[in-house]
Amino acid sequence: MTDAVNTDRWIRRLNLVQLVLAGIIIMAPTVWMVLSSFKPSFEVTAYPPTLVFTPTLDNYVELTKTTPFLSYALNSLIVTVGSTALGLLFGIPAAFAVSWTRITWPAILTLAARMAPGTLFLLPWYVMFRQVGMIGSYTALILSHAVITLPIVIWVLLPSFDGIPRSIFEAAQVDGCRVTRILWRIALPLVASGVAVAAILAFVFSWNYFLFALVLSNGDTKTLIAAAFNFIGEGSTQWGALMAAATLIALPPLVLAALVQRWLVSGLTLGAVKG
Amino acid sequence: MASISIRNLVKRYGNFTVIPDLNLEIADHEFVVFVGPSGCGKSTLLRIIAGLEPISSGDLYIGDKRVNGVQAARRDIAMVFQDYALYPHMRVYDNMSFALELRGTPKAEIDARVKRAAALLHIEPYLDRKPKELSGGQRQRVAMGRAIVRNPKAFLFDEPLSNLDAKLRGQVRAEIKALSQELKTTMVFVTHDQIEAMTMADRIVVLQSGTIQQYDTPETVYERPANQFVAGFIGSPAMNFFAVEWLEERAILSQGGATLPLDGETAGRLRQAGSAVVGVRPEHFAIAPDAADGIAIDVKLVEPLGSDTLIHFDLAGVSSIARVDPSLRPKVGDRLGLRPQAGKTHLFDATNGQVLR
Numbered sequence: 001m002t003d004a005v006n007t008d009r010w011i012r013r014l015n016l017v018q019l020v021l022a023g024i025i026i027m028a029p030t031v032w033m034v035l036s037s038f039k040p041s042f043e044v045t046a047y048p049p050t051l052v053f054t055p056t057l058d059n060y061v062e063l064t065k066t067t068p069f070l071s072y073a074l075n076s077l078i079v080t081v082g083s084t085a086l087g088l089l090f091g092i093p094a095a096f097a098v099s100w101t102r103i104t105w106p107a108i109l110t111l112a113a114r115m116a117p118g119t120l121f122l123l124p125w126y127v128m129f130r131q132v133g134m135i136g137s138y139t140a141l142i143l144s145h146a147v148i149t150l151p152i153v154i155w156v157l158l159p160s161f162d163g164i165p166r167s168i169f170e171a172a173q174v175d176g177c178r179v180t181r182i183l184w185r186i187a188l189p190l191v192a193s194g195v196a197v198a199a200i201l202a203f204v205f206s207w208n209y210f211l212f213a214l215v216l217s218n219g220d221t222k223t224l225i226a227a228a229f230n231f232i233g234e235g236s237t238q239w240g241a242l243m244a245a246a247t248l249i250a251l252p253p254l255v256l257a258a259l260v261q262r263w264l265v266s267g268l269t270l271g272a273v274k275g
Numbered sequence: 276m277a278s279i280s281i282r283n284l285v286k287r288y289g290n291f292t293v294i295p296d297l298n299l300e301i302a303d304h305e306f307v308v309f310v311g312p313s314g315c316g317k318s319t320l321l322r323i324i325a326g327l328e329p330i331s332s333g334d335l336y337i338g339d340k341r342v343n344g345v346q347a348a349r350r351d352i353a354m355v356f357q358d359y360a361l362y363p364h365m366r367v368y369d370n371m372s373f374a375l376e377l378r379g380t381p382k383a384e385i386d387a388r389v390k391r392a393a394a395l396l397h398i399e400p401y402l403d404r405k406p407k408e409l410s411g412g413q414r415q416r417v418a419m420g421r422a423i424v425r426n427p428k429a430f431l432f433d434e435p436l437s438n439l440d441a442k443l444r445g446q447v448r449a450e451i452k453a454l455s456q457e458l459k460t461t462m463v464f465v466t467h468d469q470i471e472a473m474t475m476a477d478r479i480v481v482l483q484s485g486t487i488q489q490y491d492t493p494e495t496v497y498e499r500p501a502n503q504f505v506a507g508f509i510g511s512p513a514m515n516f517f518a519v520e521w522l523e524e525r526a527i528l529s530q531g532g533a534t535l536p537l538d539g540e541t542a543g544r545l546r547q548a549g550s551a552v553v554g555v556r557p558e559h560f561a562i563a564p565d566a567a568d569g570i571a572i573d574v575k576l577v578e579p580l581g582s583d584t585l586i587h588f589d590l591a592g593v594s595s596i597a598r599v600d601p602s603l604r605p606k607v608g609d610r611l612g613l614r615p616q617a618g619k620t621h622l623f624d625a626t627n628g629q630v631l632r
Contacts, residue, residue: 165358165360167357167360168361170347170354170360173327173348174326174327174347174348174350174352174353175348175373175377176348176374176378178346186362190363
């Protein structure tokens, strides 16, 4: 009995050490990035790194003065919101249809598409969009990013829809609902938390996606993540401004990711059925 | 309000046939209970009527209309589910008004109907609550209220009492019975509980393996079961069965060789058959004043229930029960003389289980 208690205690301590180590490994680059964005430019690349410094907003000021940062941010917002909305528009009915019919191959197909490397889509799209004169348009970027958002929406919502007791849908059928109305009036309100999670995850993944924006955008539609790439020059790199840009780019996903946690647990279906 | 007519209905899942060929007529305003063991097809049959399961072949009529291909949403029937199936994101009021709203019923009428149903079911104080804020019994009432407000052609109940405790089950059972008398609507009720079937039904459909074993009034099903399955399924404790042969002008138990005292009419039928299975309900055993007048049994277990006493005993290798007057309190190991009451024994064909009349 005592041995078992001691073993448990050691396992808990080891878990804690693992968590702390993992936390340091994951967070160190982020902390370093944020701290560097507030350092004077000569200190950003100093070796050994300085931990005590006088914080400054110079990097942020320089970023906004030397680049159309707000335009890029707006581009990112348009593409991300557009592709997230597109993902939700098609992903919600698709997930519901898969759950309703229990035919899963379409969902597996979208997952396979998500797992395939982006270059697989990029070349055909580039050719297609160029032929119809859409290279550099928001539409091309939004459509291309839907390949990221759609599978996320489907796969986040599928277990949510599956989790609704079938009898609730059957009750709605008997009450006079057809399938589309069951989706909008019954199923969707019950998976509201899942929709929020799916929307936020789709937003984050789309916001962070680099490859499509790099190739399919132009100067007017370049997204933040692709624009930040331009700060890395062949001769000199503006590390301070780059850190400031990276911090600002990372901010919305970080905030939204924190919000997701609050949505993950939901007791909405409590009381729907027995128990 | 409408009759329900099922003609040559077949239901298959792939190669597995759940209902081989079923014919059933439910009259307008009738309260019919489908009863049978798990897997007998009773819930499948109800779901077919509701339009939640397609028919493999055959015809289903609600009123005069053939509804084989008609969606559940267009059948104008209401259903109460075993797990209540309330809409968790809607208030009780909205749960009840939802179907009316879909049909475009004017708001004032919806309000009047919901309030009338709520009053009938004593759920007025809960109209603004969400289902999760209600007890099991209250949720069950809401589920019934949702059905009642629609004034449908028929009500379907799929084991609606199985999740309630024994006391509440008895109470709701009585309420449903009272509702059926007040609403005067066709009702089909599925249960595996033969007490629910006996107490509520105008007619009972006893099902086994997707086949109707008997379709009749509760009294007839109890008093004149069509076969050994129905006899064993209806009645609690279940009927006792003993294999007997007619030898030397007496009914002899096939195992043990003791004589089973039968009344003249039953003995006559056994004489014709030669051998059969005799069925005696526990309540139809009488204590023989003289042990020689009955059949001697050794008491194995005594269960005093207050209103009566159950005596367990082995007879002809069959574990049997007799229900006797509560004043009789034999002890385990006592020897008693029992005899079936005259006119209360049932005789079944030993090979196919059909009743011998």
